[in-house]
Amino acid sequence: MRIHANMKLSDLVTMNFEIIAVIQRLQIPYGFKDKTIATVCKENNIEVDSFLHLAQWFNDRDYFPQEQLIQQSPTWLITYLRNTHKCYLNYQIPRIEKEIEQLENYSDLPDRSAQLMIQFFREYIQEFAAHIEEEEVKTFPYTIDLTATLEGKMPIETFRKKYKGYSIDWYMENHSDLDEKVYDLQSLLLKHIPPLSSNCQFSNLLLELYRLGKDLRDHTLLEDNVLIPIVQQKEKELYIKFQAL
Ligand SMILES: [Fe+2]
Numbered sequence: 622m623r624i625h626a627n628m629k630l631s632d633l634v635t636m637n638f639e640i641i642a643v644i645q646r647l648q649i650p651y652g653f654k655d656k657t658i659a660t661v662c663k664e665n666n667i668e669v670d671s672f673l674h675l676a677q678w679f680n681d682r683d684y685f686p687q688e689q690l691i692q693q694s695p696t697w698l699i700t701y702l703r704n705t706h707k708c709y710l711n712y713q714i715p716r717i718e719k720e721i722e723q724l725e726n727y728s729d730l731p732d733r734s735a736q737l738m739i740q741f742f743r744e745y746i747q748e749f750a751a752h753i754e755e756e757e758v759k760t761f762p763y764t765i766d767l768t769a770t771l772e773g774k775m776p777i778e779t780f781r782k783k784y785k786g787y788s789i790d791w792y793m794e795n796h797s798d799l800d801e802k803v804y805d806l807q808s809l810l811l812k813h814i815p816p817l818s819s820n821c822q823f824s825n826l827l828l829e830l831y832r833l834g835k836d837l838r839d840h841t842l843l844e845d846n847v848l849i850p851i852v853q854q855k856e857k858e859l860y861i862k863f864q865a866l
Pocket residue numbers: 702706753756840844
């Protein structure tokens with residue numbers, strides 16, 4: 622089904638609740654009443670095309686609008702990625718950590734298995750936080766300042782001084798997949814933890830890990846296939862304009 626700007630936002634969400642993630646990440650306030658997508662985007666200063674492409678992708682996973690998203694300004698993408706990071710760090714990861722810690726309370730687990738799972742996840746959190754910090758502190762500000770320099774809002778000398786020796790190629794070469802270890806943990810739990818007395822909680826933990834892994838795959842897809850090409854294009858433009866990076 623084709624999603625269009627004159628559709629009511631509440632109808633779109635009712636049709637596919639996964640779009641709630643897009644709404645949260647683009648900071649659209651709830652309480653849409655009967656407003657259309659076009660109206661809500663206008664009120665919140667969001668490019669309607671970016672919203673429509675993302676919503677279409679969430680609704681039809683075979684459709685990844687890479688070319689269309691690359692054409693949009695990087696501002697929305699950075700907002701989207703930053704708000705996704707916030708949700709991971711402040712909500713999803715601590716929730717999963719708490720659930721894993723609960724494993725210690727079950728007496729029917731093999732020796733030390735709960736501690737090993739907790740240790741595995743805590744190491745993962747450290748890796749996760751370092752990955753996100755690198756993007757928040759370096760890659761995203763670089764993208765914003767590169768755009769500002771091209772638009773004449775930042776002097777080229779300031780930009781050069783601030784990012785000496787940095788380019789998006791460095792990020793591209795070092796950008797790791799955050800979802801792999803989530804799948805590893807999911808698989809360890811599934812294969813080696815026998816049924817627990819509170820099966821409901823354990824099943825929920827598996828489902829939360831599944832959702833996180835799936836979402837991280839989407840997140841990495843946007844960073845690798847939209848953010849990197851946008852920045853590569855802007856670096857070329859900067860080179861042409863100033864004959865240097
Ligand atoms: Fe990220």
